[in-house]
Amino acid sequence: MKxxxxxxxxxxxxxxxxxxxxxxxxxxxxxxxxxxKEVEPLHAIAKDVLECDAIILGTTENLGYMSGALKDFFDRIYYPCLEEKQGLPFALYVRAGQDGTGTCRAVETITTGLRWKAVQAPLVCRGEWDEDFADQCQQLGTAIAMSLDAGII
Incomplete structure (x- = not known):
């Protein structure tokens, strides 16, 4: 089981x-x-990452950056996971009131340092709330889980 x-x-x-x-x-x-396994960023620990085969990250855009909660997650897992999880497949979605550019860039910088592998472009749900955002996120979850199930990622 993956x-x-x-x-x-x-x-x-x-x-x-x-x-x-x-x-x-x-x-x-x-x-x-x-x-x-779903874990809030403030409760996720290195062991959660070390035991997974792929990860989906989600964050809000806060002042053109990722949420403090996701940044805290990265701060706590970075060194314990650096060597062990190189190549970890990941996907990102961002709920952005603006354009999400800074948020995506910040996550990309950290995941590049971790040597994780983005398996698709970030999904940025930008602007005013749209009910289609939930459909897009559901498709993201399905795509990543199916790809993991099929051994593609």
């Missing part, structure tokens, strides 16, 4: 909808050999 970790900051009802949509996507009925 393990998918979801570490996503959800400080509002809408960002919670996004995280729940990602998780719903990972439960697609055709996915058989993937277990999913």
């Amino acid at each position: 393990k998918l970790l979801v570490v996503a900051h959800a400080p509002s009802p809408n960002t919670l909808k996004l995280r729940e949509a990602v998780l719903a996507g990972t439960r697609h009925p055709s996915i058989c050999e993937v277990s999913v």
